[in-house]
Amino acid sequence: MTDINQKLEIAYDLMVDNHDAFKEELKTLIATPSSINDTNRFASLLVSLKGQDFIEPLLQTISLSKKGDVWLSDFLFAVVELVDESPEDLEFITPENLVEKLGDWISGSPGELAWKAAGLLKFHQSDAAEKIQLKKLEEHDDFFLTYVECLLGLIWYNKEKHMDLVKKIANDESRDPELRQFAADIERKYC
Structure with missing residues (x-):
């Protein structure tokens, strides 16, 4: 004791x-x-x-x-x-170069680093983050959770604008089945 x-x-x-x-x-x-x-x-x-x-x-x-x-x-x-x-509503200061650095890791480092960088980027809702996420979603060869984080970021940033992309991914047979299922779940939730 x-x-x-x-x-x-x-x-x-x-x-x-x-x-x-x-x-x-x-x-x-x-x-x-x-x-x-x-x-x-x-x-x-x-x-x-x-x-x-x-x-x-x-x-x-x-x-x-x-x-x-x-x-x-x-x-x-x-x-x-x-x-x-x-x-x-918590506000915090994002260092000036962070979004660019996250974008470099997302696009140039497949695997865990890209996934975790995308997980952080989804909270930074901006045109710069949107551009990075859209570019990543053009790819097909990374860990599916990286794409999940990118989709979440886009939906949180502008659901109406990106719902067509979600539907497209849900129906794209060349995509990872788990990503397609996630996109279908988002579609059901928000449509």
Whole structure:
């Protein structure tokens, strides 16, 4: 029983007595991801804390990253989860080069990085994001979830404008069956 009491003491110290200092230390770690031994666990911790205060530091660090950074996928996961769980009216500053960088990863990095970049881009509803998403949907050779995220971004940005594309994808037999099913589900939901 002493083990649980020690854990409770540590948790109380971090989450109650020193909560603000703990958050600041986490933000410092976000800014220096190479100092984190296990970025996967760190990202999961940030998500479990549901800290909206971590969104902007994550976006800033992601905007400074390079395609091969080992922590990038974990940080993209964390920020997508935090933004997704935030109130719709939450406003945050998007670094100037982030949308362009996400577009580069979506178009030039098939697989997990493109999927997670598309997952973040869907929250940035703009003409620039729309252009990236439409271009990606012209392709057929990436992970189907990347295309799902692009479709969601387009529907959230302008449902009426993009519903014909959703229908086209749902009926396109050259597309991944799971993507076609997702598009058909969107069509049923919104038509």
